[in-house]
Amino acid sequence: MNLRNYTLKIWRQKDKFSPSYLDTIQVKDISPDMSLLEMLDVVNNHLITINKEPIAFESDCREGICGACSIVINGIPHGKERGTTACQLHMRHFEDGETITLEPWRAEAFIPIKDLVVDRTAFDRIQQAGGYISVNTGSAPDAHSMLIHKNAADEAFDAAACIGCGACVAACKNASAMLFVGAKISQLAHLPQGDPERKRRTNAMVMQMEKEGFGSCSNTLECEAVCPKEISTKVIAELNWEFIRSINN
Ligand code: FES
Numbered sequence: 001m002n003l004r005n006y007t008l009k010i011w012r013q014k015d016k017f018s019p020s021y022l023d024t025i026q027v028k029d030i031s032p033d034m035s036l037l038e039m040l041d042v043v044n045n046h047l048i049t050i051n052k053e054p055i056a057f058e059s060d061c062r063e064g065i066c067g068a069c070s071i072v073i074n075g076i077p078h079g080k081e082r083g084t085t086a087c088q089l090h091m092r093h094f095e096d097g098e099t100i101t102l103e104p105w106r107a108e109a110f111i112p113i114k115d116l117v118v119d120r121t122a123f124d125r126i127q128q129a130g131g132y133i134s135v136n137t138g139s140a141p142d143a144h145s146m147l148i149h150k151n152a153a154d155e156a157f158d159a160a161a162c163i164g165c166g167a168c169v170a171a172c173k174n175a176s177a178m179l180f181v182g183a184k185i186s187q188l189a190h191l192p193q194g195d196p197e198r199k200r201r202t203n204a205m206v207m208q209m210e211k212e213g214f215g216s217c218s219n220t221l222e223c224e225a226v227c228p229k230e231i232s233t234k235v236i237a238e239l240n241w242e243f244i245r246s247i248n249n
Helices: 036-049 121-130 150-160 167-171 178-189 198-212 222-226 234-247
Strands: 004-012 021-030 099-103 111-114 117-119
Touching: 021 036, 121 178, 121 198, 150 178, 167 178, 167 222, 178 198, 178 222, 178 234, 198 234
Parallel strands: 004 099
Antiparallel strands: 004 021, 111 117
């Protein structure tokens, strides 16, 4: 196997009050089968052995399902491979000798914490504003007792694929969170279980989105292009429709 060398330019920032800069790090003998995060693990092991501060970055599942690995890679959230999270991006997608620039998500609502890590709890607060479904369901019904049209189930499942990573916000020139919020609202709006609190939920989530400082959608579709779960911008149209319904009783 041919091992590869890279030049990394990595956003370093001690904390939210400190100025940021791009640190240049040479990395050698990287397997093309490593993921980008595994490559960063190797870099950090080396930095620790030479008494330098390791690079702070987020990860959890490393399987493309949790949305923690928020890194802008060569100017594109999660990198240039479509439908791929940073943790699932392998070094074989980079040329030997390539310079790779790694930056955090940048948006007013995502406060820098350290290096590549930003505070994405604004998304949590939007979901909390939506609340839980509080329907009294009694004992568990038979799975097929509530019929749901196949198309509605498919739409709900497509929206539910959103992992809340925030790449949509990072890619958008307006730092809009409408793809994320649209996915969360669409997911429940298509199902009968989500219907009773549909208006309240939509209104509360949109109000919280505004409060957090996210921008509005101007239909440039960059969110859809970078979404690792390839959520369609049609959920934004649904969000607008649901919001109009929520304010017109
Ligand atoms: S670490 Fe979970 S999606 Fe990347």
